[in-house]
Amino acid sequence: MAQNETVRTSLGDAVRQDIGASLAAVDAELARRYPGDPGTRQPVHTVYVPADALTADIVRTWGDRALAALDEHAPDAERLAEVLGLPPELAAPVHDRVRAKLRREPVEDLRIDFEDGYGPRPDAEEDAAAAHAARIVAGAVADGTAPPYVGIRMKCMEAAVRDRGIRTLDVFLTGLMEAGGLPGGLVLTLPKVTFPQQVTAFVRLAEAFEKAYGLRAGRLGFEIQIETTQSILGPDGTATVARLIDAAEGRVTGLHYGTFDYSAACGVSAAYQSMDHPVADHAKAVMQVAAAGTGVRLSDGSTNVLPVGPGPRVHEAWRLHYGLVRRSLARAYYQGWDMHPAQLPTRYAAVYAFYREGLDAAAARLAAYVAKAGGDVLDEPATARALSGYLLRGLDCGALDFAEVAAATGLTRADLDALAGRAPGV
Numbered sequence: 001m002a003q004n005e006t007v008r009t010s011l012g013d014a015v016r017q018d019i020g021a022s023l024a025a026v027d028a029e030l031a032r033r034y035p036g037d038p039g040t041r042q043p044v045h046t047v048y049v050p051a052d053a054l055t056a057d058i059v060r061t062w063g064d065r066a067l068a069a070l071d072e073h074a075p076d077a078e079r080l081a082e083v084l085g086l087p088p089e090l091a092a093p094v095h096d097r098v099r100a101k102l103r104r105e106p107v108e109d110l111r112i113d114f115e116d117g118y119g120p121r122p123d124a125e126e127d128a129a130a131a132h133a134a135r136i137v138a139g140a141v142a143d144g145t146a147p148p149y150v151g152i153r154m155k156c157m158e159a160a161v162r163d164r165g166i167r168t169l170d171v172f173l174t175g176l177m178e179a180g181g182l183p184g185g186l187v188l189t190l191p192k193v194t195f196p197q198q199v200t201a202f203v204r205l206a207e208a209f210e211k212a213y214g215l216r217a218g219r220l221g222f223e224i225q226i227e228t229t230q231s232i233l234g235p236d237g238t239a240t241v242a243r244l245i246d247a248a249e250g251r252v253t254g255l256h257y258g259t260f261d262y263s264a265a266c267g268v269s270a271a272y273q274s275m276d277h278p279v280a281d282h283a284k285a286v287m288q289v290a291a292a293g294t295g296v297r298l299s300d301g302s303t304n305v306l307p308v309g310p311g312p313r314v315h316e317a318w319r320l321h322y323g324l325v326r327r328s329l330a331r332a333y334y335q336g337w338d339m340h341p342a343q344l345p346t347r348y349a350a351v352y353a354f355y356r357e358g359l360d361a362a363a364a365r366l367a368a369y370v371a372k373a374g375g376d377v378l379d380e381p382a383t384a385r386a387l388s389g390y391l392l393r394g395l396d397c398g399a400l401d402f403a404e405v406a407a408a409t410g411l412t413r414a415d416l417d418a419l420a421g422r423a424p425g426v
Contacts (some may be wrong), residue, residue: 033246034293037389038253039422041396042297043108043149044351045338046256050117051129051152056136059147063106065341069307070099073314080349083315084322090353098348101398106344108397109149109335112137114168115156115191116261123164130168134175141183151187153225157198166205173220177213188222189256194230196240196247203249221251223299227258229265232283241290252296255287256337259301275301275324275336284333300328302337307346318346325350334393348397355394362387363408366419370411388419 049058074080074095081091112133114126121129133152140146152172155165169188176182190202206220224244226232234240245252262283263273274280284300291298303324307317321343328336329350338347366387391409394400402413409416416422 032250035295036293036421038295039417039420041148042334042393043147044334044397045107045336045347046109046111046149046299047107047338048111048113048117048153048302051112051114051126051133052118054112054129054133054136056139057145058136059107059110059140059145062341062344063102066102066106066344067099069314069342070102070345073307073311073318074345080345083318084346084349084353085319086349086353087357090356093356094349094352097352097398098345101348102344105147105398106341107147109187110147110151111187111189112150112152114165115153120161123167126164126168127171130171131175134172134179137183138176138179142180146183146185149185149187150183151189153189153191156190156192157201158192158194169205170209173209182215182219186220187253188220189225190222191225191258192228192261193224193226193244194228196243199224199244199247199252200249203247203251206251218251221253222248223254223256224248224252225256225258226283226287227261227265229262232262232286239286239290241287245290245294245296254297254299254335255291256299257284257287257301260304262301273304275303276327284331288332297335298333299335299337300324300333302339304339306340307342308340314342317342322346322350326354329354351397352399355390355397355399358390359394359400359404359408362390363405366391366411367409370409370415370419384419385421388416392416392420392422 047062055061070080074083077091077095080086080095080098081088086094114130118126118129130152137146137150140150152169154169155161157165173182176186190199193199202222206222207217209215210217210219224231226241231240231244234243241255245255257275257280259275259280260273263277263279264270266279268277268279280301284298287298303321305317305320307314307321325336325347328334336347338344366384369384369387391400391405395402395405405416406412411419
């Protein structure tokens with residue numbers, strides 16, 4: 001078409017302006033409710049440790065025990081590949097990276113548990129444990145040994161334990177403030193939510209603490225555990241996860257699926273309670289749709305089949321754990337729970353294999369998209385965002401090195417951040 005060709009329209013500017021004015025409130029509501037991914041690192045797992053088992057060297061202890069399990073049951077790449085069914089070309093890089101990760105950063109997210117893993121205790125004992133947890137966390141942050149994310153899971157907002165949960169949270173947060181302030185990677189977990197009003201109550205609790213210390217509004221965010229049937233389907237038959245997110249008033253950072261509480265609530269026999277049971281898949285599908293676009297991250301649950309005992313039993317548990325983690329990753333659940341140090345080798349093996357095996361294809365598609373070179377797959381901006389997000393998650397967890405990503409894509413880190421919608425340098 002010629003550059004100087006006359007283009008004619010039939011509608012005046014007033015029509016466009018009137019439509020814009022009529023949708024202004026909708027535009028604002030879309031921006032408020034669906035801000036998109038926060039563009040920050042998401043941990044690949046959460047390690048739950050009962051509060052009475054917390055020690056100053058807990059992260060290093062888990063790393064050492066994980067390394068010992070790897071040395072005993074898969075001391076080299078060939079053995080790991082044999083146990084987990086890794087392709088030969090992935091065996092060495094995955095084994096080497098798992099070992100390096102367990103030395104450098106064995107735990108990405110630590111949750112100190114005052115709920116089911118801790119149980120009911122005398123008030124004085126739980127007070128002391130909460131104060132102890134604050135000292136341990138503050139000390140680890142100060143000396144650089146804290147994991148990137150750390151916090152507590154308090155007791156829930158049900159009447160029987162509500163006051164105890166609030167007091168524990170207060171003691172913990174107060175201890176952190178008195179020791180120098182809240183760490184940047186602080187994460188709080190609210191379990192067993194059944195009604196949106198419980199989430200709103202937690203928001204009011206957070207507001208009160210922020211006001212007491214002059215913290216900025218919204219400083220305290222939290223995760224919601226989805227482990228009751230009421231958090232998925234309300235008494236009137238409506239899906240309720242979106243209501244929980246809305247009740248958090250922008251503070252909720254994650255939804256964590258609770259495998260065993262939710263399965264039990266659905267009447268699933270203990271032998272069949274698992275992350276891949278149909279009731280789990282249904283709940284997580286509802287969570288996924290409700291959280292899409294909101295900036296709220298998702299986490300899968302855990303398996304209670306622990307890799308302990310003789311070698312064959314460890315290998316069997318490793319194969320189960322590895323398969324479940326890979327299944328979660330394929331379903332866009334990039335985080336899960338780990339309950340034992342010997343699960344860390346298979347957590348990282350699964351994560352690293354997932355990102356390394358897809359590196360070449362993702363890089364080629366992204367490079368072709370940027371170069372508008374076409375190829376056998378026609379990608380759109382949303383797919384480019386997903387491809388760059390995939391590579392960035394691989395970089396965040398140590399599965400990939402930037403040099404190899406840059407060589408494969410021809411892109412800088414700033415390019416990847418922009419394509420994924422991340423803030424530069426996050």
